[in-house]
Amino acid sequence: MQTSEVNEITKILQTAISPVVLISGIGLLVMSMTNRFARTTDRARVLSKEIEKSEGSNTNNLKQQIKILYLRSKILMFSISFAIMSIFFVALLVITLFVSYHLSLTINNLITLCFVLSLIALIISVVLFIKEISLSLRALKLEIKDDLQD
Numbered sequence: 001m002q003t004s005e006v007n008e009i010t011k012i013l014q015t016a017i018s019p020v021v022l023i024s025g026i027g028l029l030v031m032s033m034t035n036r037f038a039r040t041t042d043r044a045r046v047l048s049k050e051i052e053k054s055e056g057s058n059t060n061n062l063k064q065q066i067k068i069l070y071l072r073s074k075i076l077m078f079s080i081s082f083a084i085m086s087i088f089f090v091a092l093l094v095i096t097l098f099v100s101y102h103l104s105l106t107i108n109n110l111i112t113l114c115f116v117l118s119l120i121a122l123i124i125s126v127v128l129f130i131k132e133i134s135l136s137l138r139a140l141k142l143e144i145k146d147d148l149q150d
Contacts, residue, residue, distance in 0.1 A: 012101045019090045019097075019115075026090070026122060030083045033129060036136075037076040044069040061142060068139040072132050079128035082121045089118035 044066050051062045093114035100107050 008101075012097065016094045016097045019093050019118075022118070023087050023090050026083050026087050029125070029129075030080055030087075033076055033080045033083065033125075036132065037073060037080065040069045040073045040076065040136075044073070061145075065139055065142050068135055068142070072135045072139070075128050075132040075135065079125045079132060082125035082128065086118045086121035086125060089114050089121060093118065 047062050047066050047069070051059055051066075054062060093111060096107060096111050096114055099105065100111065
């Protein structure tokens with residue numbers, strides 16, 4: 001291989017590796033979201049069993065908490081889906097970069113589209129994640145409302 005070819009391949013690899021770092025970061029975010037998803041579903045199951053055992057006034061409070069937990073789980077599911085969609089578009093971006101190089105195609109619009117779609121999906125995912133966190137505070141308030149009245 002000639003030096004110019006090696007330099008060109010090195011540039012392509014450097015360009016393709018940058019989005020891979022984004023995949024790693026989003027992967028950590030997905031891991032955090034899936035952990036929260038597991039906690040909300042487990043907590044909903046525990047509260048559901050408590051409803052079966054409880055009597056009277058506490059039942060309504062537990063049902064409200066379960067509704068919030070279910071909503072949180074749904075939001076987390078969408079948030080995780082958009083984060084994974086973002087990873088998909090980043091992977092597509094890397095493939096597009098290599099195809100562009102090896103086939104000597106000028107597909108700048110497709111490369112840009114993959115990058116923009118990845119960021120849009122990531123933004124939606126993060127916004128949903130923030131919404132879920134705010135709902136968790138609302139659920140906590142319901143759970144400890146008696147303690148807050150002191």
